[in-house]
Amino acid sequence: MTFRSWVVDKASWFAIPGFVTPEFSWKAIAVILPAGIVVLAEHVGDLSVTEKIVGHPLIRKENGLSRSYMGNGVGTIISSFFGGMPVTTYGENVGVMALTKVYSVWVIGGAAVFSICLAFIGKVSAIISAMPAPVMGGVSILLFGMISASGLRMLVESQVNYGNNRNLITSAVILILAVGKAKISIGPLEFEGMALGAVVAIILSLFFLVVDKLGIGDKEEAAN
Structure with a gap:
């Protein structure tokens, strides 16, 4: 288990995504379509678990789910213009909220802006990709485990028969x-x-x- 320092050495300080001329392709649409279906299901699941974790009505309040879906849809449209995949709620962040007990919209929004800025620093991306697999695996086990446990908690509290x-x-x-x-x-x-x-x-x-x-x-x- 070693840190791959050469990956960081080769990375540039400033990095931007590689842009290409867009082409219309039915095959590409067919490949991405299943991801769009997953986004719909994952959105409801993550929102339901988040509602249980923060103790605040997100789906149950008036137009809560529809407004959340609309925001996700607008994000997906914008993402498509830059060649991105359908955007979705991030399950790992649900696990982070469960671990840290920090539910502030301002904190999470600030973290999002900070992450966007870091994405343009090639060295930072290289450091993350150079991390040993066991280290990233350990973090993933904890985060995804928290998400799964929160989902099970939701089933128990909902008294699914x-x-x-x-x-x-x-x-x-x-x-x-x-x-x-x-x-x-x-x-x-x-x-x-x-x-x-x-x-x-x-x-x-x-x-x-x-x-x-x-x-x-x-x-x-x-x-x-």
Whole structure:
């Protein structure tokens, strides 16, 4: 486990993204589309967990989710003009808030501006990329572990009924597909991991909704 100092030595002090002439490509759209679906699902998940962590209504307040989605959509449009991917809520920041107990909008906004400024300093980016993998892995385990634990806490506090086979099946399928990095390809479209889990979750929810409407299955279970 060594720090790769030569990466820092070769990096320039000032760095900007490499720009190219944009080209319209249906194939590129098909590749990025699954990421857009993940953004929608991840947005609701991160917002729900954040709501539980900070103890302040974010989704439940009037137009809370719609306004948050609108901000995300505007950010994605702006990102696309610079060749970026669909922007999303950052799950790692949710973990940082849970660890530090700092929920101030001004602090987080200031950190965002500071991060943007640091992105133009090539040496800083090089230092981060030169970090030994075990070090970054240890930080990732803690952050993603906090996010997962916060999600489990949300399920417990919401009193999700896992005696209901439908809830059990939906959760089991999503976990295996998303965490297990399953992949399905349909022509140019490729769904993997979180994207596949999000799509399957939507399909399963619609399927069980249709089953309820048709009155198929155990009525007592449907009521739960």
